[in-house]
Amino acid sequence: MRKQVAIVGSGIAGLSLAHELSCFGIGSTIIERFPLPGGNAARFACKATDSCQRCGACIVQDYVSKVFACEDICLTCGSEVMDSLRTDSGFRLQILERPAFIDPNLCSKCGICKKVCPSPNAILVDPFTGSFFINYPECLISSDMPCVACEQACPEQAINLALTPERKELDVDAVAIATGFEPFDATAKSRFGYGRVPGVISSLDLEDRLRRGAFDHLDEENRPKSIAFIQCVGSRDVKIGRNYCSRVCCGYALRSARLMKFKFPEMKICMFYMDIQTFDRDFENRIAAARREVNLVRAIPSEIRQGLNGKPEVLYNGAEDEAIVEEFDLVVLSIGMGAQTLVPGGVLESLSTTQKSYASGGGAFGDIQPAGAFLVGSVSEPKSIQESIEDSIIVASQIQTYLGDSQRGGNVD
Amino acid sequence: MPRINLNELDPSFKFRVAATRGGEGLQACYACKACTAACPIEKTVKRYDPRKIIRMALLGMTKELLESDFIWLCSSCYSCAEVCPQDVRFTDIIFAIKNLASQEACAPGGLVAQRGLLKDHGRLYEVSDFENEKRIKLGLPPIVEHPEDYNSLL
Ligand SMILES: Cc1cc2nc3c(=O)[nH]c(=O)nc-3n(C[C@H](O)[C@H](O)[C@H](O)COP(=O)(O)OP(=O)(O)OC[C@H]3O[C@@H](n4cnc5c(N)ncnc54)[C@H](O)[C@@H]3O)c2cc1C
Ligand code: SF4
Ligand code: SF4
Numbered sequence: 001m002r003k004q005v006a007i008v009g010s011g012i013a014g015l016s017l018a019h020e021l022s023c024f025g026i027g028s029t030i031i032e033r034f035p036l037p038g039g040n041a042a043r044f045a046c047k048a049t050d051s052c053q054r055c056g057a058c059i060v061q062d063y064v065s066k067v068f069a070c071e072d073i074c075l076t077c078g079s080e081v082m083d084s085l086r087t088d089s090g091f092r093l094q095i096l097e098r099p100a101f102i103d104p105n106l107c108s109k110c111g112i113c114k115k116v117c118p119s120p121n122a123i124l125v126d127p128f129t130g131s132f133f134i135n136y137p138e139c140l141i142s143s144d145m146p147c148v149a150c151e152q153a154c155p156e157q158a159i160n161l162a163l164t165p166e167r168k169e170l171d172v173d174a175v176a177i178a179t180g181f182e183p184f185d186a187t188a189k190s191r192f193g194y195g196r197v198p199g200v201i202s203s204l205d206l207e208d209r210l211r212r213g214a215f216d217h218l219d220e221e222n223r224p225k226s227i228a229f230i231q232c233v234g235s236r237d238v239k240i241g242r243n244y245c246s247r248v249c250c251g252y253a254l255r256s257a258r259l260m261k262f263k264f265p266e267m268k269i270c271m272f273y274m275d276i277q278t279f280d281r282d283f284e285n286r287i288a289a290a291r292r293e294v295n296l297v298r299a300i301p302s303e304i305r306q307g308l309n310g311k312p313e314v315l316y317n318g319a320e321d322e323a324i325v326e327e328f329d330l331v332v333l334s335i336g337m338g339a340q341t342l343v344p345g346g347v348l349e350s351l352s353t354t355q356k357s358y359a360s361g362g363g364a365f366g367d368i369q370p371a372g373a374f375l376v377g378s379v380s381e382p383k384s385i386q387e388s389i390e391d392s393i394i395v396a397s398q399i400q401t402y403l404g405d406s407q408r409g410g411n412v413d
Numbered sequence: 414m415p416r417i418n419l420n421e422l423d424p425s426f427k428f429r430v431a432a433t434r435g436g437e438g439l440q441a442c443y444a445c446k447a448c449t450a451a452c453p454i455e456k457t458v459k460r461y462d463p464r465k466i467i468r469m470a471l472l473g474m475t476k477e478l479l480e481s482d483f484i485w486l487c488s489s490c491y492s493c494a495e496v497c498p499q500d501v502r503f504t505d506i507i508f509a510i511k512n513l514a515s516q517e518a519c520a521p522g523g524l525v526a527q528r529g530l531l532k533d534h535g536r537l538y539e540v541s542d543f544e545n546e547k548r549i550k551l552g553l554p555p556i557v558e559h560p561e562d563y564n565s566l567l
Contacts (some may be wrong), residue, residue, distance in 0.1 A: 041469040066477060191496065236443065274445035296442075302451035302496045317450045 002027050003403045006093055006172040008081055008344050011039020013058075013377020013388040014178035015063040020396030022072040026403065029074045029170060030067070031081055033093060033342060035133045036126055039180050041385050043127070045210035047255040049262035055255050056179055058384030061128065061221075077137065082167075084192065084219035090173040090372055092345070098136055102150075106158035107131040113150035113159060124152060127211060136211050139384070174372045174399055177351060178342070181337040181358075181378045184234025184242075192233060192333055192342045193304040199312040200304055200331045202233075202291030203249070206256055224329035227260060228314055229253045230301065231273040235336030244359045246382045248334030253334045254290050261293040270295045271330070272316060337382040348373070358382075374399060423473035426535045430470050433513060435505030442467045442501045448493030454486050461486045463503045468512065479514040503541055535563040 003026045007014045010032035012026045018028045036042065042064075044057035067073050078098035085092045085326040102113070109130045114123040122138040124133070140147040141161060186194035186202045197327040201209075215223055231253060248271070257269045271294050279288060290296065299316040307313040312331045318324045339358035343349050351373055358381060375397040377388040407408065418470040430436040448463040449455055455462050461483045469478050478484060484507060514520055521526075530537050535558060545555040 094430075113483060232445075232498065238441070238500040274443045282520065298446070299450065300498070301443040302447050302492075315450055316447050317455075321459070321465070323450065323456050333535040 001345050003174075004029065004090065004172045005174045005176060005177070006031060006081075006170060007178055007376075008178045008348070009033075009039065009178035009180055009377075009379070010037040010067075010075060010077070011178060011180040011377060011388070012060050012385050013180065013379070013392055014039070014390040015060070015067050016389045017176055017178060017376050017396055018073045018075075019063060019066050019070065021399065022299070022398060024400045025072075026075075026396075026400065027170070029070040029076065031079050031093075031344075032075065032077045033080050034079045035098075035100065035124075035135060037067070037075060037077055037399060040183065040204075043204065043211065047210075047259045049259055051260065053255045055252065056203050059385055059389070062350045063381045080245050081344035081346070081348060084175070084344065084348045086347055087171065090171065091175050093170045093172065093175075094346070095168045095170055097166045097168055099160075099165065101134045101136075101159055101161055101163060102132055102154075103160070104129065104131045104133070104157045106156045108156050108158075110155065112153050112155065116149045116153040117128070118147065118149065118383045132247060135155055146226040152375075161318075171359070173403055174374065175348065176374045176395065176399065177348065177379055178376045179340045179342060179379050181382065182340050182342075184335040184338055186233055186333045186335050188240060189233055189333075191303050192301075193229060193312065193331075194333055197306045197312050197331075198310060199329065200333065203229075203252060203256070203334045206332050210256065210259070213358050215260070223264065226328045227270070227332060228312075228326075229269070229271040229332045229334055230304075230314075231256060231271065231334045232300065233333040233335050234338065236274070241355055242250055242336065242338065242359060244382070245277050247277070247387075248382060248384045249334040250276050250334055251280070251384070253332070254278070254286070254294070256332070258290065268295070270297055270326075272299055272301060272314070274296050274298070274300055294359070337378060340379055348380040351375075372402065417474070418471065418527065423475040426473040426475045426478075427471050430506065430509055431510035435502070435512075436509030437505075438499070438501040438503075439467065439470060439506055441449055441499040442471070445498065446495065447496040447498065448501070448503050451492040451496045453490060453492065454488055457534075458483065458486055466507065466510070467501070467503065470506070474561055478510060479519045482521065484510050484514060485524065532563055533560055534558055535560075 005021055005026060005028045007018055007028050007030045010030045014030050015037065021028050038060050039189050041057060041060045043054065047053040047055040067075055075321060076097055078100065079097050082096050083094040111132065113132055117123045119138050119324055121134055123132055124135050126133055127159055136142050148161055151161045183204055194202060231249060234242055235249060236243065253271060257271060260267055261269055273296065278288060299404050300316045301316040303315045305313050307327050311327050311329060314326050314331065316324055339355045347410065374395050376391055377383060382389060427439060431439045444464055446464050448453065452463050487507045489504055497503065527537055529543045540556045540558065548555055
């Protein structure tokens with residue numbers, strides 16, 4: 001019988017693993033909690049200036065298309081592993097599959113549902129098709145409140161909130177955990193003013209704005225004229241239990257800064273850092289190029305506060321050690337990567353990461369990796385898109401070896 | 414800026430500071446300058462710069478630090494310790510450096526005299542008959558000094 005692998009999470013790691021497994025003739029089911037595939041990286045904007053900056057954002061969509069086109073892969077979005085057991089041949093998973101409350105084929109993308117919804121993040125837009133979908137955990141129904149506002153408002157009758165989740169059982173030979181990372185919650189570093197000082201946003205917020213073309217739509221008057229990037233927010237910080245480098249932030253901040261400078265050459269951009277760690281062979285050249293466009297300041301501000309005219313003010317000491325209070329139109333906090341806290345249930349629960357193991361780069365399994373369960377992508381430690389794909393290639397061949405071996409052992413099928 | 418002669422530096426100094434109570438965090442510093450930006454003393458006295466003091470200790474500028482007047486300027490407000498991502502606890506480091514300076518008889522005269530007063534009287538001002546007579550008039554008990562106890566406390 002054909003081998004089946006369950007992949008929990010459809011970020012770039014889960015998608016590329018499914019693809020690699022299909023090349024070995026191994027089938028897979030991807031169980032994704034969110035209504036859309038792609039994970040964190042699906043939110044990113046293309047950073048190409050006059051040439052590609054190799055940020056990797058477009059790769060995610062390539063893999064989504066590959067996975068949709070592949071017959072060996074079953075992708076179920078809006079589903080979760082509620083429980084899991086070991087069986088003689090592998091694992092038995094109890095899966096809860098949530099329906100798509102908004103039928104994408106009927107949705108006319110008018111956005112009326114979003115306007116009437118009382119919960120700000122419950123109705124979101126699929127960035128690629130433009131149709132609307134319900135983000136279940138934020139929807140009032142998920143907390144047992146009888147709201148039907150969107151269903152009644154939809155002129156196309158595309159919304160059916162009466163649909164109920166289905167429970168399914170899935171027997172698989174192996175499981176791969178690709179649940180990814182959780183972006184750092186910048187409110188935990190309150191002195192940087194996120195959520196408190198207007199004009200202070202996180203790098204993920206910036207990705208959203210860049211992808212929506214938010215800056216292009218602003219007229220020159222309202223467009224930010226100065227931007228500060230603050231590095232290492234939620235990384236290399238013993239105080240909050242994150243004494244590790246997130247690896248991707250210097251790179252993505254520099255790419256975003258260079259993209260902004262390319263689009264709006266008059267914009268003044270400052271990047272506050274303690275070290276630049278891009279782990280790149282071409283480091284010297286890239287830094288030299290960045291220095292021509294971005295003012296790289298080696299200082300971490302002590303505080304970001306709201307100035308008298310409402311804009312954020314950054315307090316830091318400059319190159320000559322002079323104390324500076326500088327006003328910016330926009331401050332971007334380069335948030336780091338942390339352990340995923342959404343864990344699958346049952347035996348898989350014990351495999352999931354903690355912030356401590358994430359910090360040590362040791363991954364989720366502790367000392368012993370249980371037979372038939374694999375970790376892939378940024379779930380075990382900070383990884384870039386490219387590194388997550390490379391990891392998938394390695395893990396796919398490990399799974400193939402494992403399945404081959406267990407077949408020879410005669411305890412499968 | 415004065416030149417630093419590498420041959421005159423004392424590479425063991427950082428280990429001495431780190432081995433002194435409060436100085437443990439010294440070698441974790443990333444030189445990110447957040448402490449300097451937060452320090453209120455640095456805003457008025459430019460010679461006093463927490464990050465530079467850490468660099469001086471790491472480089473082994475023993476003499477320049479221990480004999481300086483600026484290490485005594487810290488107000489112990491802990492603003493630097495509050496913002497430091499590496500939990501270096503600079504306030505405790507500057508205490509450690511001051512303790513080392515005292516051990517090497519580098520403490521400023523005024524401070525040494527204050528320590529003498531503390532040792533003898535348990536406070537920075539001696540309570541004499543003049544004050545005690547006033548206290549009795551006000552119905553307060555007189556203050557009796559116990560120099561032996563202050564000594565054992567110190
Ligand atoms: C601000 C920012 C910018 C970045 N920019 C870049 C860049 O320019 N270039 C680059 O290479 N990298 C960048 N990165 C890193 C990049 O995001 C990661 O490399 C990539 O997302 C890792 O993919 P992943 O599949 O391991 O995890 P994720 O993208 O986190 O995907 C995990 C998936 O698993 C799902 N999931 C989680 N728990 C469960 C569960 N219990 N059940 C079911 N599903 C679950 C999640 O919903 C998600 O879809 C950036 C990171 C950040 C924070
Ligand atoms: S804030 Fe901490 S890490 Fe940064 S320079 Fe000061 S002591 Fe060093
Ligand atoms: S404790 Fe001392 S060094 Fe630290 S900020 Fe306050 S005055 Fe400056």
